[in-house]
Amino acid sequence: MLESSAWIFFLSAVLATYVWRFAAVMISHRIQANHPIFEWFTCLAYGIIAALVARTLIIPTGLLALLPLWHRLIAMALAFLGFYVLGKRLWVGIVFGETGFIVLLWFNGVDGIGL
Amino acid sequence: MKELETNQKAVMAGISNAFGLPALILFSAMTGFGSFAQEQGLSLYMSLLSTIMIWGLPGQVVHVELYGMGAPLIAVVLGVAGVNARFMPMTLSMMPVFDDSPHNRRWNYFLAHMISINTWTEMLNRGLEIRADRRMAYFLGFSFTCMTAGIIGVLQGYLLFESMPQMVSLCFVFLVPIYFGLIMSNTVHPPYLLAFVLGCVLGPPMHLLTPEWGLVLTGLITGTLAYLLRHRLQVLLKKKEINA
Numbered sequence: 212m213l214e215s216s217a218w219i220f221f222l223s224a225v226l227a228t229y230v231w232r233f234a235a236v237m238i239s240h241r242i243q244a245n246h247p248i249f250e251w252f253t254c255l256a257y258g259i260i261a262a263l264v265a266r267t268l269i270i271p272t273g274l275l276a277l278l279p280l281w282h283r284l285i286a287m288a289l290a291f292l293g294f295y296v297l298g299k300r301l302w303v304g305i306v307f308g309e310t311g312f313i314v315l316l317w318f319n320g321v322d323g324i325g326l
Numbered sequence: 327m328k329e330l331e332t333n334q335k336a337v338m339a340g341i342s343n344a345f346g347l348p349a350l351i352l353f354s355a356m357t358g359f360g361s362f363a364q365e366q367g368l369s370l371y372m373s374l375l376s377t378i379m380i381w382g383l384p385g386q387v388v389h390v391e392l393y394g395m396g397a398p399l400i401a402v403v404l405g406v407a408g409v410n411a412r413f414m415p416m417t418l419s420m421m422p423v424f425d426d427s428p429h430n431r432r433w434n435y436f437l438a439h440m441i442s443i444n445t446w447t448e449m450l451n452r453g454l455e456i457r458a459d460r461r462m463a464y465f466l467g468f469s470f471t472c473m474t475a476g477i478i479g480v481l482q483g484y485l486l487f488e489s490m491p492q493m494v495s496l497c498f499v500f501l502v503p504i505y506f507g508l509i510m511s512n513t514v515h516p517p518y519l520l521a522f523v524l525g526c527v528l529g530p531p532m533h534l535l536t537p538e539w540g541l542v543l544t545g546l547i548t549g550t551l552a553y554l555l556r557h558r559l560q561v562l563l564k565k566k567e568i569n570a
Contacts, residue, residue: 212359215370215395216465217372219399220389220393220399220402221375221376221389221393222388222404223380223403223406224376224380224388224389224402224403224406224434225380225403226382226386226405226455227385227403227404227406227407227410228380228382228385228406228410229439230407230533231407231410231411231412231413231414231417231440232413232414232417232435232438233435233438234414235331235388235413235414235415235416235417235418235421235438235558236369236417236421236434236435236438237418238418239418239421239434240431240434241484242496244421244422244425245383245422246420249376249418249419249421249422250419250517250553250556251549251550251553252414252415252416252419252460252549253415253419254411254419254517254518254548254549254550254552254553255415255517255521255524255546255549255550255553256412256415256419256446256545256549257418257510257513257518257519257521257522257545257548257549257552258521258524258525258544258546258547258548258549258552259411259412259415259520259525259541259542259545259549260412260443260510260522260525261510261521261522261523261524261525261526261527261529261544262508262525262528262532262533262544262548263384263409263505263506263529263539263541263543263546264506264507264510264526264529265526265527265530266529266530266533266540266541267502267503267531268503269459269530269534270530270533270534271530272387272391273358273362273499273502274358274496274499275499276497277499278496286500286504287504288502288506290507290508291508293508294508294512296560297530299512301505301508301509302506303349304508305347305505305508307499307503308500308504309497309501309504311340311375312496312497312500313452313493313497316496318402322559323418323560
């Protein structure tokens, strides 16, 4: 009983995701490729993903929630700084962000986090 | 991008371009998911299937979270649909990339399943540089590599959860917002950048207002605003160039 209800929940989650992809393909088959709707939808996608990133950073769940907000924000700011000041190289941004993150963790040691 | 004469070469190019940061990000993100799923008591089998069949991290997390809380089925459906609704605009905006490809259009229903933020930005930025008839092969090579990295991530997150120092898990988890923040902000098209900036500002308060539909509403408001302002942005940028 418990086992089968787990599968029902899982398959519902699968369908609740795929239905969006399916609908999009169906719509795309009915409009021309240069239609302005595609640009609008790309804007929507950017807005949604931005909200997702900001949410993970500002209102996280799980482990990240154990750290203070300023800690996460400073590390993120460092990542942007490294990326945009030093020639837009992804790995530079990531190294900056993660290094800042680790240094802050090291010196601020948060309750409940084993190093 | 070099000329890709055969589909095989295109697949290999996709694999080798994914092998690196894109695969590492999926690996890290899915490590976090594996640990979380283990914590919440999801079976390993279902955790792996979740990555393969849902292939959208926020929805996977919401599914595990709500199921673990014992929420009703309708809450799980709406919650997952809400956080994964981005696949609709993402899929729609990516489909024109495959328009001149000779494949049977039915394949699009499968290609759409392989879309993630990673594979989507890759195809939007680099897809048009690839010969139209090789794009599908390139995309499949790229996205299967990402998915494989994700599956390995779930495995290691699930199995090593208890023995991994929290410091390491934290660094993995934090890699995800850094990576997506950087690649999404790095766009040359002004309306996309505006949508991104506004989305960052509006996202958190909207989430507090309505956790289920906050993402979708934010996207609708900021994306539409950016789209409507796109001509004005262009004029503004031109003025700046003249002044400079």
